[in-house]
Amino acid sequence: MIELTDVHKQFGRHVVLDGVNFRVETGETVALLGPSGTGKSVLLKHIIGLLKPDRGDVIVDGESVPHLGRRELTKLRQRIGYAFQMGALFDSMSVYENIRLGISDEACYRDRGFCDNRVAECLKLVNLTPDVARLMPAQLSGGMRKRVGIARAIAGHPEYLLYDEPTSGLDPVNADAMDALIEQLQQELHVTSVVVSHDVRGSFKVADRIALLHQGKIRKVGTAEEFVAAKDDVVRQFLERDFEVAELEA
Amino acid sequence: MSTDYTGRATGEHSLPLVIKAPRAFGRPVIGAFEHVGRLGMMLLELVRALPEWRIWLPRTVEQCISVGYGSLFLIILTSAFIGGVTAIQAGYQFTGTVPLYIVGTVITESMILELGPVFSGLLLAGRIGARYAAELGTMRVTEQIDALESMGRNPASHLVLPRILAGLFMVPALVVIADVTGILTGWWAAKRTLGITDADFVYGARYFFRNFDLWYSVIKAEAFGAVVTVVPCYVGLTVTAGAEGVGRAATRAVVSASVLILLLDIVLAKVLLPT
Numbered sequence: 001m002i003e004l005t006d007v008h009k010q011f012g013r014h015v016v017l018d019g020v021n022f023r024v025e026t027g028e029t030v031a032l033l034g035p036s037g038t039g040k041s042v043l044l045k046h047i048i049g050l051l052k053p054d055r056g057d058v059i060v061d062g063e064s065v066p067h068l069g070r071r072e073l074t075k076l077r078q079r080i081g082y083a084f085q086m087g088a089l090f091d092s093m094s095v096y097e098n099i100r101l102g103i104s105d106e107a108c109y110r111d112r113g114f115c116d117n118r119v120a121e122c123l124k125l126v127n128l129t130p131d132v133a134r135l136m137p138a139q140l141s142g143g144m145r146k147r148v149g150i151a152r153a154i155a156g157h158p159e160y161l162l163y164d165e166p167t168s169g170l171d172p173v174n175a176d177a178m179d180a181l182i183e184q185l186q187q188e189l190h191v192t193s194v195v196v197s198h199d200v201r202g203s204f205k206v207a208d209r210i211a212l213l214h215q216g217k218i219r220k221v222g223t224a225e226e227f228v229a230a231k232d233d234v235v236r237q238f239l240e241r242d243f244e245v246a247e248l249e250a
Numbered sequence: 251m252s253t254d255y256t257g258r259a260t261g262e263h264s265l266p267l268v269i270k271a272p273r274a275f276g277r278p279v280i281g282a283f284e285h286v287g288r289l290g291m292m293l294l295e296l297v298r299a300l301p302e303w304r305i306w307l308p309r310t311v312e313q314c315i316s317v318g319y320g321s322l323f324l325i326i327l328t329s330a331f332i333g334g335v336t337a338i339q340a341g342y343q344f345t346g347t348v349p350l351y352i353v354g355t356v357i358t359e360s361m362i363l364e365l366g367p368v369f370s371g372l373l374l375a376g377r378i379g380a381r382y383a384a385e386l387g388t389m390r391v392t393e394q395i396d397a398l399e400s401m402g403r404n405p406a407s408h409l410v411l412p413r414i415l416a417g418l419f420m421v422p423a424l425v426v427i428a429d430v431t432g433i434l435t436g437w438w439a440a441k442r443t444l445g446i447t448d449a450d451f452v453y454g455a456r457y458f459f460r461n462f463d464l465w466y467s468v469i470k471a472e473a474f475g476a477v478v479t480v481v482p483c484y485v486g487l488t489v490t491a492g493a494e495g496v497g498r499a500a501t502r503a504v505v506s507a508s509v510l511i512l513l514l515d516i517v518l519a520k521v522l523l524p525t
Binding site for chain 2: 045048050070073074075076077078080082084085086088089090091101102104110152156
């Protein structure tokens with residue numbers, strides 16, 4: 001279970017998170033919505049300990065992430081897969097090496113046979129062919145980079161998966177395919193997932209619950225149905241824009 | 251006067267001089283202390299990463315090849331020209347005034363004590379420093395370093411330690427090559443332009459030579475090797491502002507490393523050479 005309690009974060013004078021309270025139960029998928037620049041990625045980085053809150057606490061499986069020592073934090077991170085917005089693949093390494101780096105168990109990481117199988121398995125899970133493994137990141141399209149990023153995130157058999165804008169920059173067809181992939185991974189791996197996105201339709205499709213981050217605070221949390229029925233102007237404004245686009249596309 | 255939405259003054263210029271003056275002085279001082287603190291933390295991380303030799307050792311070998319072999323041509327070319335020009339200029343200044351064997355002394359001592367280490371250091375600050383700062387800076391802004399950390403892996407052992415160790419191993423080796431190349435080409439140029447005999451050159455070279463001179467050259471090279479790797483790695487890791495930030499980091503890394511090399515040059519001369 002992931003729980004953020006009264007989390008505050010500011011960079012210089014710019015307040016990004018202003019008392020966020022947020023909870024993700026084990027096994028569920030929560031989509032974190034919000035306009036660009038509201039601090040969704042910042043919130044995600046607090047969960048994995050890449051950022052520390054100025055105030056408040058982030059608890060994962062009963063452990064306070066900001067107060068973990070180096071070793072404990074490393075162990076926690078090995079249980080969490082993080083798919084970065086642009087893939088964050090290592091340019092100097094092949095796809096194979098990138099995914100292999102995601103294998104968190106050191107003995108397995110050094111076992112070449114295990115790595116070969118695991119890399120092929122992860123590529124298959126994200127619907128890529130095994131021959132992609134020998135390519136360099138520069139040879140991949142944007143969608144493929146994101147998929148390889150997800151393959152790397154799942155390589156270490158994580159219990160949690162954090163997706164940072166998995167559909168941003170993708171065309172509608174590829175965005176739908178990415179949503180389908182997230183759903184498929186959820187069903188096959190049974191992980192607890194947090195999907196940061198500003199894509200309302202996709203989030204409604206993949207998430208059990210949705211949270212809206214607005215002006216540094218969680219404005220609303222609920223199911224897709226509860227969001228559609230919401231009377232809150234901010235929620236309605238955010239949803240309507242996306243549904244108008246959806247209608248135009250239809 | 252700039253004001254906030256309530257009409258209260260917020261602009262710096264509205265503050266009295268007693269606050270503005272210490273603030274103007276205090277900010278850079280605090281900034282400098284911040285850099286020292288962060289650099290210290292980075293060095294501490296490197297020490298902590300030493301037991302992870304399985305990770306840094308193969309990467310260090312790769313970096314050694316890149317730094318050493320990759321810089322070899324540039325170092326040989328530059329030191330060859332420096333040695334040759336030193337011989338010609340020494341001949342121009344000394345002919346008819348001092349014995350010609352002094353040319354051997356000047357070339358050997360200036361290459362070993364000063365020109366070899368300092369020119370190599372400055373060249374490598376440009377070649378390695380800019381590359382390290384740009385590489386790590388790009389990795390920082392494209393979240394590759396965050397990705398490494400998110401997988402529970404240590405950027406110090408994967409990225410920083412191999413680069414710094416490669417500098418510490420390869421820069422002294424390159425400086426020795428620069429010293430030897432400069433002396434040999436200087437010798438050759440002196441023979442061709444001044445007509446100095448081999449015996450005179452060797453006599454001059456050995457006349458003022460002390461074994462410590464070689465150690466001094468290597469000590470300087472080691473110090474410069476640390477500067478041209480530690481500073482750019484630190485600058486690269488602290489990049490914040492996208493592509494522009496990476497460009498600025500590369501420039502800052504080269505300038506900072508070059509200035510530090512010149513400062514260290516005078517400090518080491520004062521501390522290590524008996525006067």
